[in-house]
Amino acid sequence: MPVKTIKIVIAGPYGAGKTTFVKTLSEVLPIETDVPITKSVTEGKRTTTVAFDYGRMKVREDLVVHLFGVPGQERFSFMWKIIARGMHGYLFIIDSSSEEKVKEALGMYNFFRENFPSTPHIIAANKQDVPTAVDIPTIKNILKVPYEVKVMPLIATNRRSALFVLVSLLEEIRSYLLETTKYG
Amino acid sequence: MNSDIQRIINEVRSSAEEIISESPDQIRAVYVMDREGTVITYVTNTVLINAGSTFFATPRFISSLKGLVSALPIGGINYVLMQGIDGIIQLMSIRDAGYIMIIINSEASIGLTRIILEKYTDRLYDLLRKLLSVSEEEVVEVINVEITPKDVEDVINFIKSKAIM
Numbered sequence: 001m002p003v004k005t006i007k008i009v010i011a012g013p014y015g016a017g018k019t020t021f022v023k024t025l026s027e028v029l030p031i032e033t034d035v036p037i038t039k040s041v042t043e044g045k046r047t048t049t050v051a052f053d054y055g056r057m058k059v060r061e062d063l064v065v066h067l068f069g070v071p072g073q074e075r076f077s078f079m080w081k082i083i084a085r086g087m088h089g090y091l092f093i094i095d096s097s098s099e100e101k102v103k104e105a106l107g108m109y110n111f112f113r114e115n116f117p118s119t120p121h122i123i124a125a126n127k128q129d130v131p132t133a134v135d136i137p138t139i140k141n142i143l144k145v146p147y148e149v150k151v152m153p154l155i156a157t158n159r160r161s162a163l164f165v166l167v168s169l170l171e172e173i174r175s176y177l178l179e180t181t182k183y184g
Numbered sequence: 185m186n187s188d189i190q191r192i193i194n195e196v197r198s199s200a201e202e203i204i205s206e207s208p209d210q211i212r213a214v215y216v217m218d219r220e221g222t223v224i225t226y227v228t229n230t231v232l233i234n235a236g237s238t239f240f241a242t243p244r245f246i247s248s249l250k251g252l253v254s255a256l257p258i259g260g261i262n263y264v265l266m267q268g269i270d271g272i273i274q275l276m277s278i279r280d281a282g283y284i285m286i287i288i289n290s291e292a293s294i295g296l297t298r299i300i301l302e303k304y305t306d307r308l309y310d311l312l313r314k315l316l317s318v319s320e321e322e323v324v325e326v327i328n329v330e331i332t333p334k335d336v337e338d339v340i341n342f343i344k345s346k347a348i349m
Contacts, residue, residue, distance in 0.1 A: 006331055006339060028347045059342045063335055074239055078222040078315075079189075088331060107240035114244065163347050167340055174336040181333065 006065045008169065009084050011112055012093035013105050014072035017126040017156035021093060022055050022067055024162040031055040031067065072108070081115055089120040089173040091165065093154065094143075096125035096134045102142045109143050120176040124154035124165045192315045193225060199304055199311070200227040203286065206300045210293040212271060215239070215285040216278075216308060221246025224282070224315065246283065249275075265294065276301045281312035 010018045025031055032055065055067040070076075070083050084090065092109055095101040102125075112121070125139050134142075136151050145151055152168055155161040200214040204227055213228040221243040253261050261283075264275040274297055275285045284304070288297050 004331055004335055006336065029343060030346070059339050063338060065339055074223070076193075077239075078218050078224050081220070081222065088336075107237065111240055111243070159347070163343060167343055170336055170340050170343075174333045174340070177331065177333040177336060 002062070004063045006063070006173075007087045008065060008067050008173075009087045009090040010067060010069045010093065011080070011084075011090050011108065012072060012126075013095070013108055016072060016093045016095045016105070017154070018069045018072065018093050020156040021091075021124075021126075021154070021162055021165075022069060024156055024159055025067075025166060026055060028159045028163060029057055031057045074107075077108075077111065080111065084112070084116060084119075087116070087119060089169055089176075090116070091124055091169050092121055093124045093126050093156070094139070095127055096139055096153075097127040097130040098132055099134055099138070099142065102134050102139055106143055120169070120172040122150040122152055122165070122169050122172055124152050124156075126154045126156050128153040129155045129158075188318045189315065192311055192318065196308065196311050196315070197225040197227065199307055200225055203227075203284075203300060203304055204229050207293060207297060210288050210290070211286050211297060211300075212289060213238075213287040215242060216312075217242055217246065217283045217285065218312065218316070219280065219282055221283065224312070242285070263298070267291065274298060274301065276305070278305055278308050278312060281309050281316070284308060 010021060012018050022031070054069065057065045057067070059065060068083050068087070070080050090112065092105075092112060094105040094109075109123075123139070123143065123145060125134070125136060127133060136153065139145070140151050143151075150168060150172070152165050153161070154165050196216050200216055203214045204211050208229055211229065213226060215226040215238070216224050218224060223239050223242055226239060249261055249264065253259075261275070261277050263277070264273070266273040266275070271287045271289060272291060272294065273285060273287055274294065275283055276298075277283050284301055286297060286301065288294070
């Protein structure tokens with residue numbers, strides 16, 4: 001039985017809270033981290049180990065969710081495209097504790113928008129519990145977020161908040177699949 | 185990050201630093217890019233206000249150039265010289281592996297810097313080829329079995345069952 005894989009990428013600049021987000025989720029959900037991904041030998045694929053932030057959640061015998069964190073540093077940008085290849089959706093986490101931090105995310109966000117224009121995604125504005133946090137309309141304005149893309153508040157250390165954001169992204173992916181099935 | 189990848193990136197960066205050191209009074213910045221213009225490393229020897237935005241703009245720059253060149257009867261991009269008010273860009277292809285771009289101060293040094301770029305092309309070519317092959321091997325190819333809306337719904341329900349939302 002072929003195993004279906006839903007690939008979700010967690011993107012965002014260095015220090016935005018990507019690793020914290022996956023760590024918080026793994027406290028609630030049965031996400032395995034720090035385990036090698038292997039390709040099935042029976043399907044003629046070689047075994048490969050991935051060296052990136054990574055989590056895997058088994059939903060059914062034939063359905064798993066892979067969470068890939070991309071390294072936020074600019075010097076690894078050439079890897080972003082490779083890691084993101086074949087993804088079903090991505091969560092773009094930003095540090096929203098100040099306008100300067102939000103502006104720092106603009107280049108990387110544009111990179112993803114340009115390279116993956118039709119991939120479902122949402123933006124998670126992390127650190128919304130900080131008193132100086134930037135409000136959502138201002139974030140939309142700074143990042144020039146298309147009107148159809150959701151920008152959601154996030155506190156990556158908060159389980160409820162992290163789960164809510166993940167479910168929202170999955171709902172976006174589901175809507176996208178429904179649309180493409182309808183018109184495809 | 186895989187140590188092989190990190191090592192190769194460091195070597196690419198060392199080459200970029202060497203290029204700047206060949207003519208530090210003329211060369212302001214060096215960018216080494218892959219075939220699509222994604223910057224693998226960049227080095228500046230002065231404070232360039234736009235160094236970061238140039239970093240993210242290069243994929244668009246290369247893509248636009250490719251679009252332009254495809255409409256002209258001159259083949260692929262080997263070498264581009266672009267003069268602006270505040271500096272000059274020299275872009276050279278590293279065969280089929282990527283591009284090297286430098287920002288220089290004046291047109292007087294164009295000839296010299298072009299010779300410098302050509303000197304480093306072979307070394308950068310070898311490094312970029314290695315980098316591409318290592319990074320391709322290291323990343324999982326997701327098995328392409330079609331996902332349905334029902335699958336995603338199952339994931340949502342699974343998550344909700346594990347945690348009270």
